[in-house]
Amino acid sequence: MTIAASLIALEDIKLDRKSERPVYIQLVEQMRSLISEHRIGQGLKLPSSRELAEELNLSRKTVVSAHDQLIAEGYLEARRGAGTFVQDVSFLGMQPVRDIAPKSFYDYVEPSSFGEALPLSPSTPDKTQFPRTSWVRAAKKAQLSIPLSAMFAPPNGGYKPLREVLTNHLWSMRGIKCDPEQIIITSGMRESFSLVCERLFQKGRKVSVEAPGYQAFTETLKQNGLVPLHTKIDSDGLVFANVLNRSDPPQAVCVSASRQYPMGMPLSLQRRAELIRWASKSNGWIIEDDYDCEFRFAGPPLQSIFAMDTGHRTIYFGSLSKTLFPRLRLSFLVTPAHVASGLVEEQNRRGSLASLPSQASLSEFILSGQYATHIRTMRRLYADRYTKVFNYVNRELSEWLEVHPCSGGFHFAAQFRPKIADAADDAELVIMAHRRNVGVTALSTLGAPGGVDIKGFLIGFAGTDKKEARIAVSELRKLLSEHVKVS
Ligand SMILES: Cc1ncc(COP(=O)(O)O)c(C=O)c1O
Secondary structure: OOHHHHHHHHOOOOOOOOOOOOHHHHHHHHHHHHHHOOOOOOOOEOOOHHHHHHHHOOOHHHHHHHHHHHHHHOOEEEEOOOEEEEOOOHHHOOOOOOOOOOOOHHHHOOHHHHOOOOOOOOOOOOOOOOOHHHHHHHHHHHHHHOOHHHHOOOOOOOOHHHHHHHHHHHHHHHOOOOOHHHEEEEOOHHHHHHHHHHHHOOOOOEEEEEOOOOHHHHHHHHHOOOEEEEEOEEOOEEOOHHHHOOOOOOOEEEEOOOOOOOOOOOOOHHHHHHHHHHHHHHOOEEEEEOOOOOOEOOOOOOOOHHHHOOOOOEEEEEEOOOOOOHHHOOEEEEOOHHHHHHHHHHHHHHOOOOOHHHHHHHHHHHHOOHHHHHHHHHHHHHHHHHHHHHHHHHHHHOOOEEEOOOOEOOEEEEEEOHHHHHHOOHHHHHHHHHHOOOOOEEHHHOOOOOOOOOOEEEEEOOOOOHHHHHHHHHHHHHHHHHHOOOO
């Protein structure tokens, strides 16, 4: 622990100058407690009596007297020419706040306490290939160039240069033509969706969400006073025809059109066209979640609904959580021009958690060309991992599971074969799998209250290397052989 750290602990000293108890005695008592409770630990050098006197607004004489008292009692030791140090008082038997005084943040927080994802966890990007040096270079350049005025302003839809580079990126990657003013940078899907719910939807109305689907949609709707309408999917994606014809139709439809989350199929062209027609006719909204579109293995990503929708009723959600890293906490939405300023106003009203310096770093990183390079590298890596894990699972687990091939992304669905589905509880099996170091998710738990009738596992491949994947798949095989009988 450094002097600075000890000063922080000493800040807890509260002296009551009106008390009948002399200030010098109060100081001795409180320093004694800090030492015996190990809040300032053994071996620590105390600030000088002059510094401490200044800090506590006392005369130097009072501090010297308190130090002398504690030296006499054995709590402190004065070393000639070196300063005053805290003595070992562990024999007093008080529990230390922590055993070892940290030298730095990283001594204090063990890397493992950040929580590593288990092998085969879905939605987990690979960590090993992250281009840290180019990211840091871009971040440094960005930090030196952000105008200070931007650092103190309201969010205003996000860092302008980032919104500008994203327009080019979206045009080349997704065929989306938009102005920077149509892009709003947020801290994640939940912030993006909350803005939309608050500004564009009427409280109490229904909004269709996929089942199985992304639970954050359901949760955000409820938090914003809206009612999720869980809507089934089939091999063409979301089955919304019946839902839209209800007497109380939803005000919006949320859809992961490029690759349905979690099952992986794209929304068919015919359904995209139907959805766009409905939205335009009934002033409905389409919320297009395109969170992992960058990682399509065969050919360019499918055309987005946003790009197809000439009626301007689609709001597009993108994320950097998958292409870079989840804790960056940067996502964005692309909105039709006619509602952009209202959404920016809403963001200014409630504030945003998207850090401006991170936005500037990202903008510089994209401009440097490293972002596109990183995506290309990861696409190749994920395609290779997908083939390997898909083959292992097919070879080892096909007695129990029917694997749904996928065209990209981070995970694929493996559904229980019909007879198995009647007998097996995927949620219970997943708890057991986690205990065996396998991070799969239960399909039945994704989406609707009480579960959906699709059972099986969502299996991640992107963040798991070949060796880990082979071990995890064989663990799953053991688990299924022990707990699920194939008749
Ligand atoms: C289905 C789905 N949509 C969107 C997102 C993006 O969310 P965010 O940008 O808040 O990380 C994720 C992230 O895991 C996701 O799994």
